[in-house]
Amino acid sequence: xxxxxxxxxxxxxxxxxxxxxxxxxxxxxxxxxxxxxxxxxxxxxxxxxxxxxxxxxxxxxxxxxxxxxxxxxxxxxxxxxxxxxxxxxxxxxxxxxxxxxxxxxxxxxxxxxxxxxxxxxxxxxxxxxxxxxxxxxxxxxxxxxxxxxxxxxxxxxxxxxxxxxxxxxxxxxxxxxxxxxxxxxxxxxxxxxxxxxxxxxxxxxxxxxxxxxxxxxxxxxxxxxxxxxxxxxxxxxxxxxxxxxxxxxxxxxxxxxxxxxxxxxxxxxxxxxxxxxxxxxxxxxxxxxxxxxxxxxxxxxxxxxxxxxxxxxxxxxxxxxxxxxxxxxxxxxxxxxx
Amino acid sequence: xxxxxxxxxxxxxxxxxxxxxxxxxxxxxxxxxxxxxxxxxxxxxxxxxxxxxxxxxxxxxxxxxxxxxxxxxxxxxxxxxxxxxxxxxxxxxxxxxxxxxxxxxxxxxxxxxxxxxxxxxxxxxxxxxxxxxxxxxxxxxxxxxxxxxxxxxxxxxxxxxxxxxxxxxxxxxxxxxxxxxxxxxxxxxxxxxxxxxxxxxxxxxxxxxxxxxxxxxxxxxxxxxxxxxxxxxxxxxxxxxxxxxxxxxxxxxxxxxxxxxxxxxxxxxxxxxxxxxxxxxxxxxxxxxxxxxxxxxxxxxxxxxxxxxxxxxxxxxxxxxxxxxxxxxxxxxxxxxxxxxxxxxxxxxxxxxxxxxxxxxxxxxxxxxxxxxxxxxx
Numbered sequence: 001x002x003x004x005x006x007x008x009x010x011x012x013x014x015x016x017x018x019x020x021x022x023x024x025x026x027x028x029x030x031x032x033x034x035x036x037x038x039x040x041x042x043x044x045x046x047x048x049x050x051x052x053x054x055x056x057x058x059x060x061x062x063x064x065x066x067x068x069x070x071x072x073x074x075x076x077x078x079x080x081x082x083x084x085x086x087x088x089x090x091x092x093x094x095x096x097x098x099x100x101x102x103x104x105x106x107x108x109x110x111x112x113x114x115x116x117x118x119x120x121x122x123x124x125x126x127x128x129x130x131x132x133x134x135x136x137x138x139x140x141x142x143x144x145x146x147x148x149x150x151x152x153x154x155x156x157x158x159x160x161x162x163x164x165x166x167x168x169x170x171x172x173x174x175x176x177x178x179x180x181x182x183x184x185x186x187x188x189x190x191x192x193x194x195x196x197x198x199x200x201x202x203x204x205x206x207x208x209x210x211x212x213x214x215x216x217x218x219x220x221x222x223x224x225x226x227x228x229x230x231x232x233x234x235x236x237x238x239x240x241x242x243x244x245x246x247x248x249x250x251x252x253x254x255x256x257x258x259x260x261x262x263x264x265x266x267x268x269x270x271x272x273x274x275x276x277x278x279x280x281x282x283x284x285x286x287x288x289x290x291x292x293x294x295x296x297x298x299x300x301x302x303x304x305x306x307x308x309x310x311x312x313x314x315x316x317x318x319x320x321x322x323x324x325x326x327x328x329x330x331x332x333x334x335x336x337x338x
Numbered sequence: 339x340x341x342x343x344x345x346x347x348x349x350x351x352x353x354x355x356x357x358x359x360x361x362x363x364x365x366x367x368x369x370x371x372x373x374x375x376x377x378x379x380x381x382x383x384x385x386x387x388x389x390x391x392x393x394x395x396x397x398x399x400x401x402x403x404x405x406x407x408x409x410x411x412x413x414x415x416x417x418x419x420x421x422x423x424x425x426x427x428x429x430x431x432x433x434x435x436x437x438x439x440x441x442x443x444x445x446x447x448x449x450x451x452x453x454x455x456x457x458x459x460x461x462x463x464x465x466x467x468x469x470x471x472x473x474x475x476x477x478x479x480x481x482x483x484x485x486x487x488x489x490x491x492x493x494x495x496x497x498x499x500x501x502x503x504x505x506x507x508x509x510x511x512x513x514x515x516x517x518x519x520x521x522x523x524x525x526x527x528x529x530x531x532x533x534x535x536x537x538x539x540x541x542x543x544x545x546x547x548x549x550x551x552x553x554x555x556x557x558x559x560x561x562x563x564x565x566x567x568x569x570x571x572x573x574x575x576x577x578x579x580x581x582x583x584x585x586x587x588x589x590x591x592x593x594x595x596x597x598x599x600x601x602x603x604x605x606x607x608x609x610x611x612x613x614x615x616x617x618x619x620x621x622x623x624x625x626x627x628x629x630x631x632x633x634x635x636x637x638x639x640x641x642x643x644x645x646x647x648x649x650x651x652x653x654x655x656x657x658x659x660x661x662x663x664x665x666x667x668x669x670x671x672x673x674x675x676x677x678x679x680x681x682x683x684x685x686x687x688x689x690x691x692x693x694x695x696x697x698x699x700x701x702x703x704x705x706x707x708x709x710x711x712x713x714x715x716x
Contacts (some may be wrong), residue, residue: 001347001406002340003629003636009339068339214710229713231699234706241705242650249629250622256339271622323618324611330621331599334609 003252005072013072019045020080026301032083033168033304043084043115052086053113056093060109067193071200071255075248078204081304083169085118087201088134091316092119094193095142095150101184104152108140121194122175123316131315135173136162143177148187151180167311169304189262192269194316196254199272202280202312203247209305210240213287220292227290236286243279250275267329274322280309341632343406350403351410357387358418366421370544374424374500381423381455391429391453398437398449405635412586416593427496428452428459432505435522439563439571448503448524460501462492462525462549463572470700472507473516473569477551479508479523486510486523486556488531491549494694498534498547501527506556507568520568524560531555541686584631584651588624591659594684595624598666601681605669616665623658627651649701649709656691656698663688 005013023042032039046052055070056062063069070090077086093112096105096119111117119140122129129135129143141158144150158177165172183190214237217228227233250272257265284306288295295302313319328334343351363380366373384390393408394400403411415422423429433452436444451457468475477490488508498504504525511519525532531554536544563571599608599617607613631651663685667674674682692698706712 001343001632001636002639003633004640005339214712217712226713228706229715231703231706231715234710234712234715235699235702237710237712238702238705241709242654245630245633245650246623246626246654249633250626252339252633253341253629256341260340260342267625271625274618275622275626320615323615323622326618326621327614331602331608331614331617334611334614 005068009068009072012069013076015049016051016073016076017079019049020076020082024080024082029081029083029169029304030301033081036164036168036171038083038085038171042082043086046084046086047115052089052115053093053109055090056097056109056113057105060097060105061113062093062109066255067196067258068252068255070193070197071251074197074200075204075207075251078201078308079208081169081205081208081308085120085134085137085171087170087198088120088132088138089115089118090197091121091133091194092138092140092142094197095119095121095144095183095187095190096152098190098193099150099183099185099187100152104181104183108152111139121316127176129175131311132160132173132175133170133315135160135175136171141175141177142183143175143180144187144191148191150183150187150190151177152183153177153180165311167304167307169308170311188266191316192254192265193258195269195273195322196251196258196265198312198316199247199254199269199276200251202276202309203244203251205305205309205312206240206244206247206276206280206283209284209287209302209309210237210244212302212305213237213240213290216291233290236290240283240286243283247272247276247279267326270317270322270325270329273317274319274326277313277319277322281306281313284309343410347404347406347410350407351414354389354411354414357389358414358420361387362418362420373421374497377421377424378455378458380421381425384423385454390423390455391433394433394437394449394453398433398445399453405639409585409632409635413589416586416589419593423455424497424500425452425455425458427461427505428457428503431461432459432503432524435505435562435571435574436524438574439522439567441559443559444524444562451502457502458497458500459503459505460495460498460527460547462495462504462506464494465491466493470697472572473520475507475509475520477506477508478512479510479521479556481510481558484558486558486561488523488525488551488554488556490551492551493537493546493548495534495547495549496545498527498549499536503527504532504549507572510565510568514566517569518566520572521565522562522568522571523556524562525554525556526560529554539687540689541683584634584655585628587651587655588628588631591624591627591655591662594659594662595621598662598669601666601669607669613665613669620658620662620665623654623661627654627658630654649696649704652695653692653698653701656688659691660688 050063051073053062054065058064089112096108112119117139120132120134120138121142122132124143124145138155141155142150142152158175160173160175162173217233218226220227254268254272257268288302294300366376388401391400392403392411396402436448465475479486479488504527506523506525507520509519510521531552533550535548537546537548538544602608666681667685707714
């Protein structure tokens with residue numbers, strides 16, 4: 001029993017943390033976000049380090065590591081709020097790796113692993129996927145239908161309509177596509193890993209928002225003393241820690257289940273996504289409250305985290321949807337409504 | 339990261355499960371005295387099988403079990419709803435304090451009888467005017483003719499009416515800052531100068547007592563850890579109280595979750611979308627409590643001492659146990675108003691969860707100051 005990373009995993013975490021801190025200083029993150037742009041050089045560097053294909057089989061150009069390693073990277077990417085097309089590409093990689101046929105893997109995974117022919121995943125509702133990250137720059141799109149089945153389409157064959165999203169650090173589009181090729185394998189095995197990955201990203205986002213609140217509460221003085229000495233503020237910060245640590249335990253556990261105990265993954269993944277969706281928004285909102293007026297300004301960076309947290313909560317299944325899944329797994333399906 | 343049990347952990351659990359299957363003492367009989375005797379017999383059974391004082395080093399008659407084994411023990415006990423041993427305060431707090439701070443004579447005198455349950459221990463810390471601000475306590479001990487004379491009042495004293503010994507913190511020096519003037523005593527409860535009065539809770543059960551102490555005598559050799567060091571000694575016991583409890587409390591609330599689901603099925607509300615959302619949310623928080631407890635345990639194993647993060651599971655447990663009993667009583671609807679409903683008892687009892695063993699507000703202070711490094715309130 002050891003609920004902590006191995007030395008190798010710690011090394012990945014450290015490297016990711018340092019590289020991302022160097023590449024995405026706050027002013028650089030803001031510059032990219034305001035331009036709605038990604039850092040192509042940083043993406044190339046990450047891809048060369050093997051990050052894009054960290055969990056992809058070696059025979060398809062990946063590193064052959066696990067979902068725990070992906071979780072580690074996702075948390076650090078969230079912490080840095082790195083404007084790069086990592087999540088979308090990883091989601092496509094997960095879908096193809098865990099639900100694709102041999103031919104589909106052969107065709108798409110090497111480009112995803114090298115970061116040179118990226119993919120993304122959208123969730124279809126009424127025939128349209130309405131929140132698809134990076135669809136405008138992807139080569140391949142996996143669409144998950146309401147019944148859980150998925151199809152893979154070439155991006156050039158899909159109708160992709162970019163729109164301006166609340167989260168400026170990530171580009172989104174609406175996607176419609178006819179036909180496509182069904183994925184052969186276990187769709188849920190893929191979807192659960194995508195939910196795990198995005199939950200880990202939200203952990204990083206919330207961790208950063210909490211640190212910003214704590215730092216501000218130490219420095220900011222009112223009525224002659226730091227506001228963090230008042231319990232109305234310090235207890236708010238303690239609540240943030242509770243929710244960040246809960247989200248973290250949930251995401252790490254789901255990652256471990258994916259690699260070592262897949263029969264426990266469905267509940268673990270939905271629990272992680274449901275909890276982190278709520279916690280990410282609450283922690284960022286609470287951090288804004290600690291900051292007071294300055295936290296509500298465009299010039300302060302906090303709003304970028306707040307918007308990412310809220311958008312992550314909507315992406316790849318809401319808290320409500322994942323809670324219903326948890327209920328199904330423990331109480332069974334509800335009777336059909338007449 | 340490896341959340342599976344090692345072969346030796348696995349065999350510890352298998353042996354324990356097999357032993358419990360053969361030796362479970364059955365349901366607690368009704369009535370205070372009968373229930374207590376039942377627990378006392380249970381402790382002796384545990385002792386004889388080598389399961390009392392699990393965390394205690396072997397030299398003191400314990401098992402020297404690892405933290406993982408201790409957590410597994412707590413989980414298994416909760417799983418089969420085994421009663422707590424009668425002398426739980428002696429095992430969890432009194433024994434560890436004597437082992438850490440006691441003299442050889444004190445160890446010789448007290449430890450064995452704690453393990454067997456022959457002598458029951460209680461804890462005299464809180465006072466009517468000193469709850470969360472424990473160090474402000476006023477019970478006074480004055481030395482006279484080689485022994486200590488104690489006068490004051492203590493409250494929330496579990497098992498005082500059954501106890502032979504009381505872990506008592508009293509003020510021995512009025513002229514120094516409040517944390518420095520305290521001394522930790524082991525007081526004999528069997529003297530007329532100590533009066534025990536039951537304190538009825540909102541459940542109408544006398545789980546706790548008040549102690550009225552009027553010139554009670556404590557021999558000098560019953561001071562633990564030296565005169566004036568009572569605060570430091572008392573803190574050890576509180577850390578011990580919290581460290582081991584995370585996994586066990588998580589296991590207990592996991593059983594309560596199964597009971598909640600059974601109730602929802604019996605009452606035919608499992609198709610109600612609001613109830614489904616609420617049950618799922620509680621299931622998630624129960625699971626995250628378990629995971630946080632295990633993650634905390636890994637940190638203790640790596641870094642040696644229980645950290646202030648140990649304050650999270652206690653807080654989380656009280657939140658989720660309160661939410662769980664509230665939902666159960668919501669599901670019961672008007673039937674939840676009946677006094678003889680077990681869920682209603684649990685709803686009421688759970689209100690103490692966020693107060694006993696450190697209020698949620700104090701835990702938040704500890705987290706804010708010691709984990710997050712926020713400036714002190716005072």
